[in-house]
Amino acid sequence: MKRWKQAFAFSTAAILAAAPMSAFAASPAFARSDEEWATLQDNILEYDEIAGLIHEYNATVQQNAIEYAYFRNEYGETNSEWADKYRDLAADLRDAVDIPDVDDSSYASLASTAITNEASAETYESAADDALEDSYVKYIEYCQAEAQLVQSAQTEMINYYINQLQLEIDTKSQELSEITYNYTMKQREVGQATDIQVLSVKETLRNSDQALINDQSAIDTGRRSLLVMCGWDANADADIMEIPEIDDDKIASLDPETDTQTAIDNNYTLLSNKRQYENARSVDKKSSLEVSIADNERNIKASVISCYQSVLSSATAYELAVAQAALEEQNLVIAQTQAANGQLDNLSLLTQQNTAETAQLSVEVARLNLFQAIQSYDWAVDGLADA
Numbered sequence: 001m002k003r004w005k006q007a008f009a010f011s012t013a014a015i016l017a018a019a020p021m022s023a024f025a026a027s028p029a030f031a032r033s034d035e036e037w038a039t040l041q042d043n044i045l046e047y048d049e050i051a052g053l054i055h056e057y058n059a060t061v062q063q064n065a066i067e068y069a070y071f072r073n074e075y076g077e078t079n080s081e082w083a084d085k086y087r088d089l090a091a092d093l094r095d096a097v098d099i100p101d102v103d104d105s106s107y108a109s110l111a112s113t114a115i116t117n118e119a120s121a122e123t124y125e126s127a128a129d130d131a132l133e134d135s136y137v138k139y140i141e142y143c144q145a146e147a148q149l150v151q152s153a154q155t156e157m158i159n160y161y162i163n164q165l166q167l168e169i170d171t172k173s174q175e176l177s178e179i180t181y182n183y184t185m186k187q188r189e190v191g192q193a194t195d196i197q198v199l200s201v202k203e204t205l206r207n208s209d210q211a212l213i214n215d216q217s218a219i220d221t222g223r224r225s226l227l228v229m230c231g232w233d234a235n236a237d238a239d240i241m242e243i244p245e246i247d248d249d250k251i252a253s254l255d256p257e258t259d260t261q262t263a264i265d266n267n268y269t270l271l272s273n274k275r276q277y278e279n280a281r282s283v284d285k286k287s288s289l290e291v292s293i294a295d296n297e298r299n300i301k302a303s304v305i306s307c308y309q310s311v312l313s314s315a316t317a318y319e320l321a322v323a324q325a326a327l328e329e330q331n332l333v334i335a336q337t338q339a340a341n342g343q344l345d346n347l348s349l350l351t352q353q354n355t356a357e358t359a360q361l362s363v364e365v366a367r368l369n370l371f372q373a374i375q376s377y378d379w380a381v382d383g384l385a386d387a
Contacts, residue, residue, distance in 0.1 A: 040053055044238065058231060144383070147383060157226055160226060166218075180204070256308040259304055260300070263381045270387055307385075315373075317370070
C-alpha cells in the first residue's frame with residue numbers, strides 16, 4: 001500500500017487521481033501545488049522526487065520534526081532560555097525538600113534526600129553554564145539528518161540499478177559457465193579433458209550460481225530499503241524509474257576552488273559548531289570549539305577535493321569502458337567472420353560474444369558510478385562534506 005493521502009487537502013481531481021497512501025504528509029496541503037502532490041503520491045518513484053518524498057513521508061524526518069517542535073516548546077528559541085531551564089530544575093530540586101527539626105523522625109531520610117538533590121542541582125547548574133545548543137543548532141542537526149537520508153536514498157536507488165546490471169553480467173557469466181561445463185564434459189568423454197579440468201569448470205559454475213543468488217538478494221534488499229525510506233511499504237509494487245542521464249556539461253562546470261567556499265558556507269557540522277561557539281560562555285569551551293571549527297574547514301576542503309578527484313577518475317573509467325566495449329564489439333565481428341570460415345570453434349565464438357555483451361553492460365555500470373561520484377560532489381558542496 002502507498003501513503004494514505006489527506007483527502008480534504010486536495011482538489012477533487014487530485015483525490016480521484018491518487019492512490020491510497022500509508023502515511024500522512026508532513027507538510028500542509030498549501031505547501032505544494034496539486035500537481036506536486038499528485039507527482040509525489042503516484043505509484044512511481046523517480047530520482048528527482050526523492051528529496052520531496054523523504055521530506056514528506058520518511059518516518060525519521062517526521063519524528064525529528066516532532067522532536068524539534070517539542071524542543072522549541074520546552075526549551076525556547078535561545079541558548080539562554082535552554083540554560084534557564086537547567087537552572088529552574090536546580091531550583092526546583094533545592095525547594096523540593098523541607099528539612100524538619102533534628103528530633104523529627106523523618107529528619108535523617110529527608111536530610112539524605114536534600115544532599116542528593118543538592119548534588120543533582122549542582123549538576124544542572126553546571127549543565128546550564130556549559131549549555132551550547134539552542135533551537136537553531138537543533139534545526140541544523142535535523143536538516144543535516146534529512147539531507148543525509150536523501151543522499152542515502154539516492155545512493156540506494158543508484159545501487160539498485162547497478163545491482164541489476166551486475167545480475168545481467170553474472171547471468172551471462174553463468175550461461176557461459178554452463179556451456180563451458182557441458183563442453184568440457186564432452187571433451188572428457190573422448191579423452192580430451194581431465195577430471196581436474198571438469199572439477200575446475202564445475203566449481204566455476206557453482207560460483208556463478210551463487211553469484212546470481214547474491215545479486216538477486218542485493219536487489220530485493222535495496223528495493224525494500226529504498227521504498228521504506230521514501231514512504232512506501234517494503235513490499236509495495238511501486239515502479240522505480242531509471243537513473244537520469246548525465247549532463248554532458250556537468251563535469252566541466254565543476255570548480256573545486258569556488259565550490260570549496262560554498263561547501264564551507266553550507267556545511268551543517270560547521271554551522272552547528274559556529275553557533276555553539278557563539279553560545280559558549282567559558283574560555284575553555286570557546287577554545288575547544290575554535291580548534292574544531294578550524295579542523296572542520298580543513299576537512300571540508302579536503303573532502304571537496306577528494307570528491308572532485310573521484311568524479312575525474314570515474315569519468316576516465318567511463319571513457320575507458322566505452323572504448324573497451326567498442327574494441328570488444330570489433331573483436332566479435334572478427335570472431336564471427338573466423339567462425340563462419342571454420343577458423344574458430346563455437347565455444348570461442350560464444351566466449352567473445354559474452355565478453356562483448358558484458359563490456360556493453362559495464363559501460364552502464366561505469367555511467368552510474370560516474371553519476372554517483374557527481375552526486376557525492378554535489379552533496380559535499382551542499383553541506384555534507386566530511387567535516
